[in-house]
Structure formats: structure tokens, C-alpha cells
Amino acid sequence: xxxxxxxxxxxxxxxxxxxxxxENIKTKYKIPSQMNFSIFGLNVKKDFTTKLGLDLKxxxxxIFEADISKVKKEDLNDALNSARDVIERRINFFGVTExxxxxxxxxxKYRLSVDLPGINNYEEAIxxxxxxxxxTFRELPDGKIATNTPIFLQLTKDTGLSGIHILKSTVEFDNxxxxxxxxxxxNKKGTDLFAAITKRNIGKxxxxxxxxxxxxxxxxxxxxxxxxxxxxGNFTSDEVKKLTIAINSGALPLPIKLVEQKNIxxxxxxxEVRKSVYAGTIxxxxxxxxxxxxxxxxxxxxxxxxxIYGLISLFIFKAIPLVLTLPGIAGFILSIGMAVDxxxxxxxxxxxxxxxxxxxxxxxxxxxxRAIDAIKDANITTLTVAFILFNPxxxxxxxxxxxxxxxxxxxxxxxxxxxxxxxxxxxxLINLFYKTR
Amino acid sequence: MINFxxxxxxxxLISLVVIGAGLFSIAKWGFxxxxxxxxxxxxxxQMNKVVEKSKIQKVLDLxxxxxxxxxxxxxxxxxxxxxxxxxxxxxxxxxxxxxxKIKITVLRSExxxxxxxxxxxxxxxxxxxLAIIGILIYMSFxxxxxxxxxxxxxxxxxxxxxxxxxxxxxxHFFGAEVDTMFVTAVLTTMSFSVHDTIVIFDxxxxxxxxxxSLEIESASNxxxxxxxxxxxxxxMTIVFxxxxxxxxxxxxxxFFILTLLIGTITGTYSSPFVATPILVxxxxxxxx
Numbered sequence: 008x009x010x011x012x013x014x015x016x017x018x019x020x021x022x023x024x025x026x027x028x029x030e031n032i033k034t035k036y037k038i039p040s041q042m043n044f045s046i047f048g049l050n051v052k053k054d055f056t057t058k059l060g061l062d063l064k065x066x067x068x069x070i071f072e073a074d075i076s077k078v079k080k081e082d083l084n085d086a087l088n089s090a091r092d093v094i095e096r097r098i099n100f101f102g103v104t105e106x107x108x109x110x111x112x113x114x115x116k117y118r119l120s121v122d123l124p125g126i127n128n129y130e131e132a133i134x135x136x137x138x139x140x141x142x143t144f145r146e147l148p149d150g151k152i153a154t155n156t157p158i159f160l161q162l163t164k165d166t167g168l169s170g171i172h173i174l175k176s177t178v179e180f181d182n183x184x185x186x187x188x189x190x191x192x193x194n195k196k197g198t199d200l201f202a203a204i205t206k207r208n209i210g211k212x213x214x215x216x217x218x219x220x221x222x223x224x225x226x227x228x229x230x231x232x233x234x235x236x237x238x239x240g241n242f243t244s245d246e247v248k249k250l251t252i253a254i255n256s257g258a259l260p261l262p263i264k265l266v267e268q269k270n271i272x273x274x275x276x277x278x279e280v281r282k283s284v285y286a287g288t289i290x291x292x293x294x295x296x297x298x299x300x301x302x303x304x305x306x307x308x309x310x311x312x313x314x315i316y317g318l319i320s321l322f323i324f325k326a327i328p329l330v331l332t333l334p335g336i337a338g339f340i341l342s343i344g345m346a347v348d349x350x351x352x353x354x355x356x357x358x359x360x361x362x363x364x365x366x367x368x369x370x371x372x373x374x375x376x377r378a379i380d381a382i383k384d385a386n387i388t389t390l391t392v393a394f395i396l397f398n399p400x401x402x403x404x405x406x407x408x409x410x411x412x413x414x415x416x417x418x419x420x421x422x423x424x425x426x427x428x429x430x431x432x433x434x435x436l437i438n439l440f441y442k443t444r
Numbered sequence: 445m446i447n448f449x450x451x452x453x454x455x456x457l458i459s460l461v462v463i464g465a466g467l468f469s470i471a472k473w474g475f476x477x478x479x480x481x482x483x484x485x486x487x488x489x490q491m492n493k494v495v496e497k498s499k500i501q502k503v504l505d506l507x508x509x510x511x512x513x514x515x516x517x518x519x520x521x522x523x524x525x526x527x528x529x530x531x532x533x534x535x536x537x538x539x540x541x542x543x544x545k546i547k548i549t550v551l552r553s554e555x556x557x558x559x560x561x562x563x564x565x566x567x568x569x570x571x572x573x574l575a576i577i578g579i580l581i582y583m584s585f586x587x588x589x590x591x592x593x594x595x596x597x598x599x600x601x602x603x604x605x606x607x608x609x610x611x612x613x614x615x616h617f618f619g620a621e622v623d624t625m626f627v628t629a630v631l632t633t634m635s636f637s638v639h640d641t642i643v644i645f646d647x648x649x650x651x652x653x654x655x656x657s658l659e660i661e662s663a664s665n666x667x668x669x670x671x672x673x674x675x676x677x678x679x680m681t682i683v684f685x686x687x688x689x690x691x692x693x694x695x696x697x698x699f700f701i702l703t704l705l706i707g708t709i710t711g712t713y714s715s716p717f718v719a720t721p722i723l724v725x726x727x728x729x730x731x732x
Contacts, residue, residue: 062696070560113563129553130534266557272550274490279694290688294681301677333697334625340689341632341704344682351681352643355674381646384586385639391578392635395571396628411628418632 023318026325058105059124060332060413063280065273066124067132071263073117078261086260087117093259094121097135097252119263129270137265138218138253142170145214146204159221162214166204172197176254178247179237187247189222189238189254198234206230217253279333287340291317294347302354308436309350316346316428323420335413342421345389349429353378371437375430382430386422393419448668448716449661449724455717459602462710466609473616478623479524481565483558484512487533488551489521495544503543507536520551527555568627575631576600579638586642587649591726596641599719603637604630606710607703614699625700633707640678640715644671648723660727668716679712 061068078086087110098106098121107122126132148164172193179190193201204213205227214224215238223238238250295313298306320339324331357374365373396415479486497516504511504523509532513524537548576597583593607630614620647667652660686705690698 072557116559265555267555267560269552269554270550271552272490274549274551279696282692282694283689286688286692287685289692290685293684293688297677297680297684333694334628334700337689337693337697337701337704340685341682344685345636345678347681348678351674351677355670355677359670377650381643384582384646385642387582387586388579388638388642389635391582392575392631395575395578396631411624414625414628414632 020318023322026322058328058330059276059280060330060335061122061124061269062271062333063276063331064124065271065276066122066126067129067271068267068269069121069123069133069136069265070111070267071119071121071137072266073119074262074264075117083117087119089260090263091119094119094136096255097138098123098132118266125273127273129268133265133268135249135253137263138259141218142173142254143216143219144168144201144204145216146208147211158212158224159214162212162221162224166200166213168193168197168200168204170254172200173254176251178244178251181239186239187242187244188240189242189247189250191236191238191254193234193236198232201234201236202230202232217250222250276333280336283333283336283340287336287343290340291343294344298347298350304440305354305357305437308433308440309347309354311436312350312428312433313343313346315432316424317343319428320417320421320424323424324417329416329420330413331417332413334411335417338414338417339421342418342425346421346425346429348385349378349382349425350433352382353430353433367441371434371441375434379430382426386426389422390419393422445662445666445669446672447665448672449665449721452717452721455721459606459714459718463602463605463609466605466612469612469616470609473612475612475622476615476620478621479554479556479561480623481561483527483556483561485523485525485527485533485556486552486554487521487523487525488553489523489537489540490549490551491519491521491540491544492547492549494519495546499544500540503536503540507532507539509536527557564624568624571627572631572634575634579634583638583642587645591723592645592649595719595723595726596638596645598722599641599714600634600637602714602718603633603707603710606714607633607707610706611703614702618699620699620702625697626703629700629703629707632704633711636708637711637714640675640711641719643674644668644715644720645723647671648720661724664720664724668720672716675712675715679708682708 073087073090075083075086091108091110095106095108098108105124107120109120111118111120121136123129123132144166145162146164146166147161174192174194174197176192177190179188180186181188208227209229210227212224212226215222215236223240225239242250291313295310298309298313300306302309320342323329324339329335353374356378357370360370360373361367393415397412397419500516500521501514504514509523510526511523512526513522515522533553537550540546541548579600580593580597583596584590587593611620611622611626615622620626644667647670648660648663651663651666683705686701686708689701690705693701
């Protein structure tokens with residue numbers, strides 16, 4: 008029975024270490040950082056990689072404010088949700104892994120917060136996201152116009168054909184010149200409309216506009232009944248690609264305005280991570296030395312408990328997975344400092360009981376029993392503050408900042424874990440080390 | 445047993461001096477707020493070679509950038525301006541590159557609209573007040589007495605004043621900025637302060653129960669004597685961690701960590717030397 012228990016503990020321990028291993032470590036054998044197996048018909052798939060936040064990985068965090076003045080109240084939620092989807096589709100073009108797009112309501116203001124980790128060309132991303140991307144087809148109005156105005160200014164009459172009639176837009180290349188161009192495929196109604204437009208405008212110009220900017224103003228040579236059109240012009244293949252994305256993702260249902268942007272280059276984060284890890288290690292060693300010098304054998308036990316604490320917290324970070332930010336790391340490092348607190352409280356109590364002349368076993372039991380009250384009360388207040396900072400219910404009257412949240416979450420996880428390791432694990436370790444003596 | 449409470453006038457004096465200095469600084473110099481609260485733009489550009497400050501300044505003037513703060517650290521340009529839009533930023537970057545014949549990497553660029561800044565202040569205040577109320581309620585329940593809760597909260601306010609006051613000094617002399625991370629540090633300090641006070645109060649409560657009508661003053665002295673080592677040791681471990689972060693950690697969170705450090709020190713100090721004397725005073729006053 009005892010061996011059985013030891014094996015389980017050893018397995019759990021190995022599991023912890025496996026998950027906690029840095030994924031970029033180079034070993035002779037490849038260590039997978041993923042779990043993928045079936046058990047009782049249940050597919051378990053879990054990816055244990057560290058997720059770095061924007062401030063560490065570099066990237067952009069953007070907040071757009073939606074102009075809701077033209078949207079009916081009952082359509083508001085739909086409009087916001089579809090705006091989010093449109094933005095998501097546009098972002099996908101940039102190959103951002105795990106973008107986060109949220110709608111945030113504050114008072115009567117509606118905002119979209121867009122996090123793009125790891126993105127470098129944020130200027131283009133902002134432009135593409137903010138585009139309203141309303142594609143329109145226009146023709147010459149009836150009546151005469153002075154012919155010396157540029158053709159795109161003459162094309163003022165809306166044909167009724169627009170982006171909503173487009174099934175799909177693709178990147179194509181001209182057969183003769185090899186120049187890139189945008190191919191459009193209309194749906195049923197669009198096909199009919201387009202056929203009618205081309206029929207009545209043979210020999211005249213028709214314009215295709217994106218957000219009131221003329222893309223192309225070709226002259227119609229014959230009726231096009233098959234529902235396809237091409238936008239040609241002096242485009243680079245990159246521009247064509249972006250145009251197809253914008254057209255495919257459709258128009259934003261409501262105009263948005265950029266009100267906040269934070270862009271962090273990737274190089275800044277790297278050095279910060281390295282420095283923080285270095286600092287954390289040094290701090291940890293100092294704490295361990297201090298504990299061992301001051302409390303001797305008990306200090307050694309506390310140090311072991313602290314290391315286990317580190318392993319468990321890291322495991323939780325990777326399992327959730329928690330997005331690590333710089334303040335988050337600070338919260339974790341702070342919680343290491345606080346984690347020993349329950350041990351110190353307990354040890355001081357034990358010492359007190361020993362001074363009162365009780366034997367060791369009783370002193371340990373009394374020490375734990377008495378210290379629990381203080382530990383519980385003290386940690387509940389820390390958790391209260393972490394709760395307010397984290398704002399889990401997303402109350403709009405409380406701060407909703409990402410950075411602060413990261414700090415609060417790691418702090419809360421730290422406090423919770425330290426309660427477990429500081430009390431339960433330490434007690435086990437004391438039993439183990441003092442019984443076998 | 446050491447008679448800690450004998451020197452309460454000294455503790456009072458120390459607190460008075462520290463808080464006084466902070467309040468003086470707040471009144472005279474106030475704070476420097478980050479763009480989180482005022483709105484505006486922050487840029488950090490890295491150039492591929494060292495350029496004289498005056499030359500950069502010239503380009504800034506030419507571009508009509510409304511500069512709030514401009515610093516040059518070797519090859520890094522740290523620039524804070526009033527709210528600027530995307531185009532202006534890229535224009536400035538290009539202009540700097542062509543006029544000074546350098547290459548620029550954008551390390552960081554942030555813009556916060558003015559409305560968001562105002563909202564941030566309000567939300568922060570609400571969060572702090574909620575934290576205080578939450579702690580007050582919990583303490584009243586846990587210790588079955590308003591006196592304990594009230595003294596703990598007063599000590600917490602003491603720590604709040606110390607941290608906020610010293611930060612004003614940091615703003616003035618070292619260019620720190622009040623940002624959301626500062627607020628986080630303040631709230632953490634508040635929770636730590638109470639955390640520490642609770643441990644001592646727990647002891648006082650225990651002696652009160654054990655020895656019945658034992659006089660509060662001697663119960664407190666006894667509690668202080670026994671918790672002093674624990675308080676110091678616990679703070680030491682936290683201080684070790686924070687010191688390591690300040691000395692070796694990155695620059696972006698330095699003031700945040702420094703605030704936490706100040707908070708830890710005042711939080712440790714206030715529990716025996718502010719909260720306990722107030723508790724004793726409150727209890728004694730009631731008995732008379």
C-alpha cells in the first residue's frame with residue numbers, strides 16, 4: 008500500500024516536471040509539449056505551452072469605439088457581433104495566432120478591443136481593420152455633365168449593386184499582361200443587376216468604388232450575363248490580396264474609430280522576460296538560503312514546499328493556459344515571497360509551543376492548528392483584492408485593463424497554491440522527515 | 445515581553461514625518477500622470493546610431509509635434525506627445541529616417557484617447573473604495589468587533605498615504621508616472637497591509653480569549669513580542685524577491701516593483717506600530 012502511494016506521488020511529480028519543462032529546451036530526445044490520447048472514449052488533447060502576453064511577445068492592442076448613432080437599439084448586439092466577426096476575418100489575413108477580440112460596454116459607449124499578439128506591421132493592420140469596406144458600383148447620371156471633370160467624379164449614380172451581392176472575390180492574373188487583379192463573383196441577384204447595368208451602359212463608364220474611393224472605372228464593351236467581374240488597375244499583388252480580403256470579409260456594419268493603441272516591438276519583451284526570470288531565480292535562491300539559515304531543518308522543509316509550490320503554479324499557468332504578462336510574472340514572483348508566509352507563521356507557532364515545554368509532535372500539531380486561523384483570514388483579504396482587480400464578471404464600473412488582470416490572476420493562483428503547499432504539503436514533509444529519523 | 449507600546453509617540457512621529465513629506469510633495473509638485481489617465485501618445489524609437497538631441501528636436505519642431513516630454517537614452521528616443529494619429533506617427537518616423545540618415549525600429553508606440561483616460565480614473569477610484577469596504581466587512585465578521593476592523597483599515601489608509609505620498613516624490617525626482625500599474629501596486633499594498641495586521645490581531649484576540657479580562661495593553665504587547673520575528677521574516681522574503689526584481693529586472697516595471705517594495709515596508713511597519721496602538725486606544729477609551 009505504501010509503495011503504491013509512493014509510485015502515484017512519483018508519477019504526479021514527474022507529470023508536473025514534464026509540463027513545466029521549457030518547451031524550447033534542447034535534448035537528445037524530443038520531448039512533446041502536447042497531450043493527445045483517448046481514454047474511455049474521451050479525447051484528451053491538451054497543449055502545454057507557455058502563452059506570452061503582448062508586452063512580452065510584442066504585438067498590438069487596439070481599442071476601437073463603435074459609432075452606434077445610426078444603429079437601431081434592437082439591432083445593436085447583432086451589429087456589434089458581426090463587426091467582431093468581420094474584424095476577425097480581416098485579421099486572419101495577417102496570420103496572427105490567437106487574436107482576441109472583445110466587445111466592451113462602458114456606460115453608453117461600445118468598444119471593440121482587439122489584441123494582436125506577435126504582429127509587426129501594426130500600421131497596416133490598423134488600416135485594414137478600420138476599413139468600412141463598402142463596395143459600390145456607380146454609373147453616369149442621366150443628363151449632361153461637363154466633360155472636363157475626371158471620370159470618377161462624373162460617376163455619381165448608385166446602381167444598387169454593392170458588396171452584399173458578392174459571393175466571393177479572388178486574386179486573379181490578367182491573361183495577357185500577367186498583372187494581378189481582383190475577380191468578383193456575384194450571387195443570383197447580383198448577376199441580374201450586373202447584367203442590366205452592363206447592358207444599359209455599353210460604350211459608357213461604370214465605376215467600382217471601395218469606401219467612396221474609386222478602384223477602377225472601366226468602359227463597358229458588352230453585356231456581361233455570367234455574373235463575374237474584374238477589378239483591374241495598377242495594383243501590386245499585395246494590394247490585390249488585401250482588396251479581396253476586405254471585400255470578402257464584407258462591410259463593417261457600423262463605423263469604428265481607433266481610440267487607443269498600444270504597440271510593442273518584439274525585442275523589448277525578450278530582454279524583459281530574460282531579466283525577470285533571472286531576477287526571480289536570484290530572489291528565490293535568497294529566500295531559500297534565508298529560510299534554511301534561520302529555521303534549519305524546518306527551513307529546508309519549507310524550501311522543498313516552496314519548490315513544489317513553484318512546480319504546481321507553473322503547471323496551473325500552463326494548463327489554464329494563462330497568458331503571461333510582465334505584471335503577471337511580477338505577481339508570481341511576489342507570491343513566491345508571500346508563499347513562505349504560511350510556513351513562517353506555522354514555524355513560529357511551533358517554536359512557541361516548544362518554548363512552552365511541549366514535545367515536538369504535540370508542538371507541530373498545535374502549531375498547525377493555531378496558525379490556520381491567521382493564515383485563513385490573512386489570505387482571504389488578499390483574494391478579495393485580487394478578485395476586485397481581476398473583475399471576473401466584467402463589471403463595467405471596475406477597471407478592465409488586461410495588464411492588471413494578469414497580475415491579479417497570477418497573484419490569486421499564487422495565494423491559492425501557497426495555501427495548499429504551505430499547509431498540506433509542509434505537514435506531510437514534516438511527518439516524513441521527522442518520523443524516519 | 446517587550447513593552448512596544450511605550451514608544452507610541454515615536455511611531456506616531458515617524459509616520460507623521462513620512463506622510464507629511466508625501467503630502468507636502470503632493471501639494472507642491474503633484475503627480476505626473478501616464479497616458480493611461482490623461483490620454484496622449486508614447487513612442488519609443490530605437491535608432492541604429494547615436495544622434496544629437498538638438499537634431500531630433502529640430503525634426504520634431506518641423507513636424508509640429510506637440511511634445512509633452514522628450515528624452516534621449518543613448519540610441520533610444522522616448523517621446524510623449526498629445527494624442528497623435530497613425531499617419532502623423534509614420535510621417536514623423538519617415539522624416540526622422542530621411543533627415544537624420546538613420547534607421548528606426550519602433551520598440552513601443554501607444555496612444556490613449558482622452559475619454560478613456562477619464563474613465564480609467566473613475567474605475568480605479570471605485571475599485572479602491574470597493575476593496576476598502578470589502579476588507580472592512582470581512583474584518584468585522586472575522587473579529588466580531590468593529591474596533592479591530594476600524595484600526596486595521598486606519599492602518600491601511602496610513603499605508604495608502606505613505607505609498608501615494610512617496611510616489612509623488614518619485615514622480616518629481618525620478619520621473620515616475622501614475623499609471624494603471626501604480627494603482628495595482630497600491631491595491632496590493634492595501635491587501636498586504638491588512639494581511640499583516642490580521643496576523644497580529646489574531647494573536648491579540650487569542651490572548652484576550654485565553655486570559656479573559658486581561659488588559660488590552662499587555663495582551664497587545666505580548667502579541668507584538670511574539671509576532672515581531674514572524675512579521676520581519678515574512679517581509680524579508682518578499683523584500684528579497686522585490687529587490688532582486690528592482691536590481692535585475694526590466695525597466696518597464698521598475699517603478700511598479702519599487703511601489704510594491706515601499707508598500708511592503710510600510711505595510712509591515714504599520715501593523716505593529718500604527719494598527720495596534722490605535723486598537724489599544726480605541727479599547728481603552730471605551731472602558732473609561
